[in-house]
Amino acid sequence: MTDHPPVVLPPETFQRRLLDWFDVHGRHNLPWQQNRTPYRVWVSEIMLQQTQVTTVIPYFERFMERFPDVEALAAANQDEVLHLWTGLGYYARGRNLHKAARVVMEEHDGAFPVHSLEAMASLPGIGRSTAGAIIAQSTGRRAVILDGNVKRVLTRLHAVEGWPGRPAVERRLWSLAERYTPAERVIDFTQAMMDLGATLCRRGRPECGRCPFETECLAHERGEERRFPESKPKKALPTRQTLMLLLLDDSGRVLLEQRPSSGLWGGLWSLPQFEDSEALQAWLDQHAPGAELDDEWSTFTHTFSHFRLEITPQPARVTCLDAVGESRRWFDPTDPANIGLAAPVKGLLESLRPFTLSAPAGHASESAKEPSR
Template sequence: MTDMPPAILPPERFQQRLLAWFDEHGRHDLPWQHERSPYRVWVSEIMLQQTQVATVIPYFERFMTRFPDVASLAAADQDEVLHLWTGLGYYARGRNLHKAARVVADQHDGAFPVHSLDEMAALPGIGRSTAGAIIAQSTGRRAVILDGNVKRVLTRLHTVEGWPGRPAVERRLWALAEHYTPDERLVDFTQAMMDLGATLCRRGTPDCARCPFEEVCVAHARGEEKLFPEGKPRKALPTRTTLMLLLQDREGRVLLEQRPSSGLWGGLWSLPQFDDAEALRAWLDARAPGSALEPAWAPFTHVFSHFRLEITPQPARIGRLDAVDEARCWYDPSDPASIGLAAPVKALLASLAPFALTTTAGP
C-alpha cells in the first residue's frame, strides 16, 4: 500500500456512492449476466477486451448458441472458432480462448479454477485483471480488477500521472483498486466500476455532471479530465506493403491459404501474400503455370496497433494449379465456408461478385 496516493474517500464511502449509482443507472441486463457462469463471464470478458459492449453482444449470443459450454468449445476446430470471431479483431483473443478451453477441459476436468486467482490468471489470454473479473462476477468472491475502464476512473479521481502501462504507474493503480474493493456485493461492485468507466468516465467525452464522484474528482476540479490517463508515448507507425493474390478458377472460387498459428492473423485464412510483383509472378509460375494477371486494384490501408499495412489486391485468372494441400483451399464467395477470415480479406471476398471472372478462364 506504500505506492498508493492519498485516498480521496474512505473505502466505505467510495463503495456506497458507486453502488448507489449502479443500482439506479448501471447495466443489469447484459446477456452474460443471465446466467453468470464462469464460462459465460469468461467469454464475455475476453470479447470485451478493447471492444464496445454494443459490438460484442451479437457475437456473444452467436458464440453461446454454437458453444454453450467449455466442453463444446474445447472440442471444436480452431477454424470454426475463428469464423465466429471474424470481425471482432485482435484474433489472438480467439485463439487463446480456444487454447484456454482445452486447458480447462484437459487439466481442470472441465471446471474453471475459480478457487485460485493464480490458476485462473495462468490460463491462455486471461491475466490478473480478467481472472479477478471472472472470479468476482461468477462467484461473488472478493477479487480485484483493473481493466482499462477502471484505470481511467482511478487516474482521473487521483490524477495519477504517467502512462498506465508503465510498471510503477500500474502498481499505484492496483493499490488503489485493492483499497476500494469491498468484501461484499462483488458482482455489483466490479460491474459498477466497469460501467462507470464505459458510460460516464469515457475516454474522449466524460459525462462529469452525472458522475457520483464529480465533486471529489481531482482531474475534474482542475478541468483536466482529458489529460488523464496519459496516453502511451507515440511513435510513428511504420508502413508495410503487401500484394494479395486474388486467384480465381472458372467457377469464381478463390484460392486461400491458412496463416501460421502465430504472428499476423495467426490461424486465419487469407489470400496468398507477397512482398513484390516478382515474388508473386514466381509463385504463379511455380504453383499455377499459365495463369493470367489482371490489372491490379487500387491499394488500401489496414491499420494495426503497431504498423500500417498497405494492401494491393492483384486479381488473376487460373491456368492450372498444383495439388491443393491442407494449408490451402478454394473458397466460394457465393457459398462461404465457416472458416476464420482476416477482416480485409473478408471485405475483398465480399466485393468479388462485380468482378467475377468469365467462364473462359482456365485451360
C-alpha cells in the same frame, strides 16, 4: 511515488456511493449477466477486451448458441472458432480462448479454477485483471479488477500522473483498486466500476455533472479531465506493403492460404501474400503456370495498432492448379465456408462475383481502441 497512495474517500463511502449510483444507472441486463457461469463470464470478458459492449453482444450470443459450454468449445476446430470471431478483431483472443478451453478440459476436468486467482491467470489469454473479473462476476468472491475503464476512473479521481502502462503507475492503481474493493456485493461493485468508466467517465466526453464523485475528483477540480489518464508515448507507425493474390479458377472460386498459428492473422485464412510482383510471378510460375494476370486493384490501407499495411490486390485467373495441399483451399464467395478470415480478405471476397472482379471500396481498420465497455 508510494505503493500505498492515500484514497480520496474512505473506502466505505466510496463503495456506498458507487453502488447507490449503480443501482439506479448501472447495466443490469447484459447477456452474460443472465445465467451467470464461469464459462459465460469468461467468454464475455475476453470479447470485451479492447471492444465495446454494443459490438460484443451479437458475437457473444452467436458464440453461445454454437458453443454453449466449455466442452463444446474445446471439441471444436480452430477454423470454426475463428469464423465466429471474424470481424471482432484482435484474433489472438479467439485462438487463446480455444486453447484455454482445452486446458480447462484436460487439466481441470472441465471446471474453471475460480478458487484461485493464480490458476485462472495462468490460462491462455487471461491476465490478472481478467482473472479477477471472472472470479468476482461468476462467484461473488472478492477479487480486484483493473481494466481500462477502472484505470481511467481511478486515474482521474486521484489525478495520477504518468501513463498507466508504466509499472510504477500501474502498481499505484492496483493499490487503489485493492483498497476500494469491498468484501460484499462484489459482483455489483466490479460491474459498477466498469460501467462508470464506460458510460460517464469516458475518455473523450466525460459527463462529470452526472458522476457520483464529481466533488472529490481531483482531475475535475483542476479542469484537467481530458489530461488523465496520460496517453502512451506515441511512436510513428511504420508502413508495410503487400500484394494479395486473388487467384480465381474457372468456377469463380478463390485460392486461400491458412496463416501460421502465430503472428499476423495467426490461424486465419488469407489470400497468398507477396512482397513484390517478382515474388508473386515466381509463385505463379511454380504453382499455377499459365495463369493470366488482370490489372491490379487500387491499393488500400489496413491499420493495426503497431503498423499500417498497404494492400494491393492482384487478380489472376487459372484453369488448373497443382495439388492444393493442407494449408490451401478453394473458397466459393457465393457459398462461403465457415472459416476464420482476415478482415480485409473477408471484404475482398465479399466484393467478388462469379467470373467477375470488381474493385473494392473503403478503408479497413483494426486499430487499437479505447477499451470502453
